[in-house]
Structures are given as structure tokens and as C-alpha cells.
Amino acid sequence: MTGRSQGQRPTLEDVARQSGVSRSTVSRLINGSPRVSPAVAERVRTAVAELGYVPNQAARSLVTRRNDAIAVVVTEPQNRLFVDPFFDRHLRGIRQELVRQGAQLVLLLIEEPDDYPRVGNFLGGGHVDGALLFSLRGDDPLPEMVDRMGLPAVFGGRPVLSPEDRGHRYTYVDADNRGGAREAVRHLVAQGRERIATITGPLNQAAAVDRLDGYRDVLPDSAPDLIVEGDFTLRGGVDAMAELLARCPDLDAVFAASDLMACGALRVLKEHGRRVPEDVAVIGFDDLPPLVETTEPSLTTVHQDIEGMGRLMARLLFERIPATPLDDGDHSLHRVITPTRLILRKTA
Numbered sequence: 001m002t003g004r005s006q007g008q009r010p011t012l013e014d015v016a017r018q019s020g021v022s023r024s025t026v027s028r029l030i031n032g033s034p035r036v037s038p039a040v041a042e043r044v045r046t047a048v049a050e051l052g053y054v055p056n057q058a059a060r061s062l063v064t065r066r067n068d069a070i071a072v073v074v075t076e077p078q079n080r081l082f083v084d085p086f087f088d089r090h091l092r093g094i095r096q097e098l099v100r101q102g103a104q105l106v107l108l109l110i111e112e113p114d115d116y117p118r119v120g121n122f123l124g125g126g127h128v129d130g131a132l133l134f135s136l137r138g139d140d141p142l143p144e145m146v147d148r149m150g151l152p153a154v155f156g157g158r159p160v161l162s163p164e165d166r167g168h169r170y171t172y173v174d175a176d177n178r179g180g181a182r183e184a185v186r187h188l189v190a191q192g193r194e195r196i197a198t199i200t201g202p203l204n205q206a207a208a209v210d211r212l213d214g215y216r217d218v219l220p221d222s223a224p225d226l227i228v229e230g231d232f233t234l235r236g237g238v239d240a241m242a243e244l245l246a247r248c249p250d251l252d253a254v255f256a257a258s259d260l261m262a263c264g265a266l267r268v269l270k271e272h273g274r275r276v277p278e279d280v281a282v283i284g285f286d287d288l289p290p291l292v293e294t295t296e297p298s299l300t301t302v303h304q305d306i307e308g309m310g311r312l313m314a315r316l317l318f319e320r321i322p323a324t325p326l327d328d329g330d331h332s333l334h335r336v337i338t339p340t341r342l343i344l345r346k347t348a
Contacts, residue, residue, distance in 0.1 A: 093310025181214025237264020
């Protein structure tokens with residue numbers, strides 16, 4: 001028994017008494033010190049579980065200089081973030097790793113230029129231990145901002161750097177966008193398709209540029225009329241497909257740089273009486289369930305492990321965050337490119 005009054009929260013001293021070690025030993029273990037033997041650590045963890053001890057976060061932060069909070073910064077409008085299944089799966093993977101590490105997720109959205117000072121002040125104000133940033137554009141000031149404030153950060157996707165920022169090097173996790181696009185377009189060529197169009201993403205984003213480059217690797221002499229820029233949304237796919245049909249009514253295949261745009265393309269093709277895949281084959285990119293199984297016909301697409309990339313981003317970030325005030329964190333740079341693969345269904 002600890003002698004505590006009923007309803008009183010267990011203290012560090014209660015854990016020390018129950019586990020038979022000193023208060024300082026319990027404190028070292030809870031604050032992440034490796035200088036505790038496995039046997040002692042197990043006794044302390046058992047006492048913590050039995051007593052239901054919860055560390056005082058404010059006091060712990062004074063010792064560890066950590067908040068156990070991670071900012072996830074997304075440069076997208078709120079209405080897109082919560083309807084695009086890509087972001088849902090990416091955030092799900094990030095959250096899985098944060099839960100494993102006992103950290104909270106702080107979501108920060110940048111929709112307007114005026115949001116940058118607000119987000120920058122928050123990131124630099126000591127509220128979070130690090131940041132995960134994705135969906136950045138080519139002129140985005142965030143890479144330089146986090147670099148200047150010395151905040152540990154990992155990027156989702158290869159940052160498109162401004163000329164002034166290209167001397168910096170960043171840790172990022174990305175998919176093999178160019179290789180996945182190449183595989184998709186090669187499949188269309190192997191089917192005998194001769195007028196293969198593409199709907200790109202916004203070309204101030206690295207993923208869209210890389211997927212267009214993959215298309216051009218296979219079709220370097222493709223006519224400019226067969227390339228239309230989209231925006232990774234369903235509406236963007238609708239508009240781009242309508243433009244392609246007006247320009248090139250004899251096209252017989254479309255590689256769309258996202259599943260949502262591919263779904264928009266399918267809608268327009270159906271409205272124009274084009275049979276898929278008999279008249280026009282369609283391939284997307286992402287492999288987002290249940291979206292790809294519920295299209296009619298089911299969507300052939302390039303798979304990328306979106307949840308896995310989110311988990312990996314968070315894992316790399318925790319390696320960069322100092323565990324204790326005496327630890328400097330891992331400053332090595334990582335550029336992780338995860339594999340993609342073509343998933344054959346009914347549209348191509």
C-alpha cells in the first residue's frame with residue numbers, strides 16, 4: 001500500500017516506493033534515459049501500470065525539453081483535406097506512429113499566404129518537437145522557415161526548392177512517381193494504344209512533375225495537345241478530360257496522375273459515349289480504396305503505400321528529435337523513395 005488518500009493521483013514517490021527503487025531512478029526512466037537496467041525498468045513499468053501513474057507533462061517538459069507533440073503542416077484548403085482519401089490515409093499512417101511514440105498530432109493548415117506568419121510563429125514558439133510537412137508547392141517558404149528555426153522536420157514528397165534554397169538539403173519520403181508513371185504508360189503502349197494522353201497534377205508540385213516525366217520517358221514525342229494540367233481533384237479530372245476530348249477526339253488512352261482525376265475522366269468519357277476500356281483505356285495513380293473498386297469499370301492504377309509513407313515520415317522525425325537535453329538527435333539526411341507497382345483492373 002502507498003498510504004495515498006482515496007482519489008489522490010499517484011505520484012513519482014508512490015511509483016518509487018512500489019517498485020523498490022529511488023525517485024531519481026523512476027524519473028530517469030520516465031524521461032527517456034537509457035541508463036536504467038532492463039530488470040529495474042520492468043519493475044518500474046509494472047508499478048506505473050498497477051498504480052495508473054500519469055507523468056505531469058508540464059514538469060516533464062521542463063526536464064526533457066520535449067512537448068510530445070508533432071505538427072503536421074498541410075498546404076491545402078480545408079475542404080480538400082477532408083474529402084480527398086489520399087490525405088486521410090497519409091494522416092492515418094502518421095497518427096499510427098505518433099500513438100506508438102506517445103505523441104500528439106497538431107494539424108496546421110495553410111490555405112492563404114497570410115497563414116504563413118501564423119504557422120511560422122507557432123512552429124518557432126516551442127509548442128512542438130518537430131514537423132511533418134507535405135503538399136508543398138515550388139515557391140513554398142516552409143522549407144526555409146523550418147531550416148532557419150532549427151526545427152526537426154521531414155517532408156512528404158521531394159521539396160521543389162527555390163533557387164535561393166537549393167543549397168539546403170532536406171529529409172523526405174516519396175514514392176517512385178516517375179517509375180510508376182513509366183510502368184503505367186508502357187502498359188498502355190503494350191496494349192497497342194496509339195494516342196495516349198495524360199492529365200498531370202499541378203506542375204508546381206514535385207509529384208506531378210515526376211509523373212509527367214515518367215510519361216515523357218515512354219512517349220518523348222507525344223503531341224502537346226495530349227497533355228493537360230489538372231489539380232489532383234475530381235473536378236480537375238472532369239475539366240481536363242473534357243479539354244482533351246475537344247482537342248484530340250481520336251485519343252484511345254489516358255494516364256491520369258491521380259485516382260480522383262481518373263474518376264473525373266471516367267465520368268466525362270461515359271457522358272460522351274466512350275466505352276472503357278474498349279474505346280479509351282484509363283489508368284490512375286495512388287490506388288485509393290474503396291475508390292478504385294467502386295468505379296465502373298474498376299480502375300487500373302499505380303499503387304503507392306500511402307499509410308506506410310506516413311508512418312515512415314513520423315519514424316524518421318522521431319530519430320531527429322533529441323531524446324534528452326544531452327542528446328543531439330540524428331542529423332543524417334534521408335531521401336527515401338518507396339516502390340510503386342501497377343495494379344491491373346478493368347479500365348486498362
